[in-house]
Amino acid sequence: MSKTFNMYCDESTHLKSDGCPYMIISYVSVAYNQLSVHKRHFKMLKADHKFKGEVKWSKVSNGQYQFYSDLIDYFFSNDLKFRAIIVDKSKIDEGREEFTYDDFYFRMYYQLLHHKIDLEQSYNIYIDAKDTVSNRNLTKLKQILKYNASIRDFQFIQSYESSFMQLTDLLMGAINYKLRGLNAVLAKTRLIDKIELHCKLPITCSTPKSEDKFNLFYIDLK
16 A cells, blocks of 8 residues: 655755765654654653744754753654765865766755655655755756655654654754764763664664665765
């Protein structure tokens, strides 16, 4: 029986001149028929910990560690899935003929989505709206994936509208934090340790292609 999944996509330090070494593009995937179950649990966790506002990696603090820890445990206890594409930007060869950074960015989005889409299922793609070029990016992504009949809908949403988009930001932020060798906030380091304990692998390397729960693909640009 065909099922429908929502994929909540976000990117981090993906701009060409942002001074950061890695481009990360990722999503959290949710079965449509489980949306209300997960939303209720997110709401319960926030109430239990008296947590206010958006879930964001940049807002993780030592005082809020237990809330974020319980959220990570919840993610690994159910059918939610996460996938990320990670690129070392220093390896991008911009000297190739007809190369543009924008085209490369869209190819990475294609890599993120295409290889985990099951043609027997249906998908709604939601992308975090960040800036004035978002509509252009959405149009380009639609063109790239238009042949894929499994994709039912594309649209931009604001991160504050979706707990799932915020979860994408949290998990992606953990990867970026460790890759950059940062350790200024103990709660963030502890959350990374917890994620790796669940994964049984470091988050600084690719997972097996067959991994569905927490799938990481570090692209080797040869």
